[in-house]
Amino acid sequence: EAAVTQSPRNKVTVTGGNVTLSCRQTNSHNYMYWYRQDTGHGLRLIHYSYGAGNLQIGDVPDGYKATRTTQEDFFLLLELASPSQTSLYFCASSWTGSGNTLYFGEGSRLIVV
């Protein structure tokens, strides 16, 4: 079974701070995703990637950067964190894009004060 590991699991930062959320998957999946989950909005796609060095823009990309350094590792970068980015962030991976079954990590809760 695919394993997706996120770190940190919990993070508190100040407005304007710099945050990096990390995700590693160990099943050699091609696709990796970053979602945010907020009450009343469900899951919204921030960025995704279909391989090392590739980045695709999701539905809510403003204020976020992402980088896929290897097939295993996908990072989400908040360079000037704002309170509106307080959320629960999920990383996921899948073998293919179309008809994909996603495997999720346990989430990273970020609070921006």
Next chain:
Amino acid sequence: TQTVSQSDAHVTVFEGDSVELRCNYSYGGSIYLSWYIQHHGHGLQFLLKYYSGNPVVQGVNGFEAEFSKSDSSFHLRKASVHWSDSAVYFCAVSSGGSNAKLTFGKGTKLSVKS
């Protein structure tokens, strides 16, 4: 643009009851539909999906879903729920393209009372 709607934010049933969680979508072309479950404090886990063929698909733990093109729906059902089925359920849709992304509904929280 693909969209997915889950009309019920919260459903409460008793253990042993049947349940149907509703999902409607809009998209004009080939489409993949899936359901995921999220237990409190955890990530989402895949339940089942449909692309073509038999419109009734079976998933894990006794869940099934039925695709209806005429109603643009993909409702999830279970004949007899257990307290451990209490969770948030997400319907998701993706197009048939090679680089398709998955769009999730807002989720339905299922509470099972004993």
